[in-house]
Amino acid sequence: MKRTPYLILSIFSLSLVIFAVILQQVGYQNVSFLPCPLCVxxxxxxxxxxxxxxxxxxxxxxxxxxxxLAMLAAGYGVAVAGHHVWLLSHPAESCGIDPLELWINQLQVANKLPWLFKADGLCSAKLPAILGLQVPEWSLVWFAILLLVLLITFFKKSQA
Incomplete structure (x- = not known):
């Protein structure tokens, strides 16, 4: 793959994080989207x-x-988002306060950049759907697309 597609994938991934922060700060349909540990x-x-x-x-x-490494990060994202989607469909499995929240919020990066890495929400909270899907479902879709693109381009013969 040439340089430009990598830049596009990088900008796209970063824009998804920016969109999440905007949802967190501004909200949607008068609801604040506080990030849970799985969101972080x-x-x-x-x-x-x-x-x-x-x-x-x-x-x-x-x-x-x-x-x-990008494929590993996308695969990791598929696993986390997949677990989050599963948790949304099985809310009884959540104990309310996630022990992962304490661990994440004690990390140095969460203290330095709380607007980006501090977990305040519940993983099983049902928030308003955006275009028919919950945010974790959208995240799973985007991670799957990113992983698929990265896998296809990794094994594609380069045209030098």
């Missing part, structure tokens, strides 16, 4: 894809390595 972990996945793709675009000699 999904943001980490998107940032992993964004940074890996940016490095793949900038360092051609290590492109395959960073492409692989």
């Amino acid at each position: 972990l999904q943001r980490v996945g998107y940032l992993g894809v964004a940074i890996s793709c940016l490095l793949a675009a900038g360092i051609p000699i290590l492109r395959k390595l960073f492409h692989g």
